[in-house]
Amino acid sequence: AGVGLGIDRLVMIMCGKSSIREVVLFPAMRE
Structure with a gap:
């Protein structure tokens, strides 16, 4: 997940x- x-x-x-x-919040929202 970290690499992703x-x-x-x-x-x-x-x-x-x-x-x-x-950039930081978008991946966090996807989880």
């Missing part, structure tokens, strides 16, 4: 999600 969250963050950042809060 890391990949999710990288994907979101690369997609233009510069908001760190969004």
Whole structure:
């Protein structure tokens, strides 16, 4: 799960999600 969250963050950042809060909260909401 840890690796999956890391990949999710990288994907979101690369997609233009510069908001760190969004990148961190989005995976947390999915769980």
